[in-house]
Amino acid sequence: MELRHRMKHSITDSLRTREEEKSPRSAVSDDLNSNDEIENEDAVKEEDPLEKLTSNEQNLASPFTQQNVGLVFGNTKIFVQKELLIAVSPVFKAMFSSSFLEGSKEEVPLPGKKLSHFVLFLRYLTPGFDDELSEDNVHHMLPLADEYQTDDLKKRIEDFLVDGVISKSDSITSEQIILDILEAEMYKLSDYLKESIAVASRKKFDSLTKSPKFEEISQTTQSKISFKRWKDIDKIFNKAVKVSPQFIRHQETKVIHGYSRGFGSSVSNEPKQYEIDIKEVGEHLKKYMKEN
Structure with a gap:
């Protein structure tokens, strides 16, 4: 009985070992275990969490990162993440570069810009918002999309x-x-x-x-x-101009009887070659006569 019990455990342990060897997680576990001593010897370097993300994931995460620059409109200011603006606009990239005065400032004045229009513009540039373009806002954002060369937004506006x-x-x-x-x-x-x-x-x-x-x-x-x-x-x-059926029949008769010009046939008696359906012309011309 004791032998059977031991054999049962031995077989179970063997099967478990085989299954673990097949598991994708087993290799990871082994690596983690083997690295325990190395991690104890070497301090783990701290990394910027955003560096672990793809560019698309960084855009998705951007609304939740630290806002680090203020845009000033008269007596009012709003705060944004300048890295996001740099990523979508070469104008913002130049503005926040070290070679420009704005690059070293925590606040950037935008004289002449209307705050309500700029807020809409920023919402369309920032991931995480689902605002829709409308006739009420699109004409306000187009000048900003053009000035700041945000090409993707400008194309959306054009569409x-x-x-x-x-x-x-x-x-x-x-x-x-x-x-x-x-x-x-x-x-x-x-x-x-x-x-x-x-x-x-x-x-x-x-x-x-x-x-x-x-x-x-x-x-x-x-x-x-x-x-x-x-x-x-x-x-x-041109679509309304058609060859006259009478002219076609006349031409066929001439061929059958061997008539040709100069041999007894009168050109003046020939039917007109083309007919124009004036009614059809007038009907189709209506849409080209809009008076509004």
Whole structure:
């Protein structure tokens, strides 16, 4: 009985040993045990916890690190982590470098900047916030995204503006589309400009040009609006032009009977080669005659 009991324990111990050898954790445990003496001999060097994170993880952790610089707006100041701003903006990177005066300051004045706009801007740059772009805030943040060269945010803003122009399309007034074009030109937003030009090209000439601000649009963009309108209207006309069925039948008859010009056939009696469906032209031209 005692022998069976010992054998049972021996077999159990052997199986446990084999399972531990297979376990991924066993190698780690062995290494930890073997390093106990080394750790007792050598002091463990302290490391910055953020150094153990990937760059993406550092961004996720950034809202919880020490805020180390104040941004001053008149009599009000807000505190931010300058390393986060350096990571997303070459302008902030230069501002906080040792070669600039701001680099050695704990507070940086930002004269001329509106605090409410800058707070929104910072929230979109800082991980951990889920604020959504809206028509109310996007136009305030675009100048800041451009000035501080935060390219990712600027692209997000452009995508939002493009979606807005496409979704509203011809309901956008001439006055508003001119402002959109001027904004796209100022901040060099090519996709936004392209979609705005498309909307402007569908406005009637008097409706679009009556605003004094139209003259502020660059000559290049004015030409693009004109050429797009011209090209699109030509497409409408060309689609409405069809070869006359009477002309086709007349040509077939000439081939069958061997007629040709100069041998008894009269050109004046020939039907017109092309017919134009004026109704179709008018129907398709409607969207290019927006008066709003």
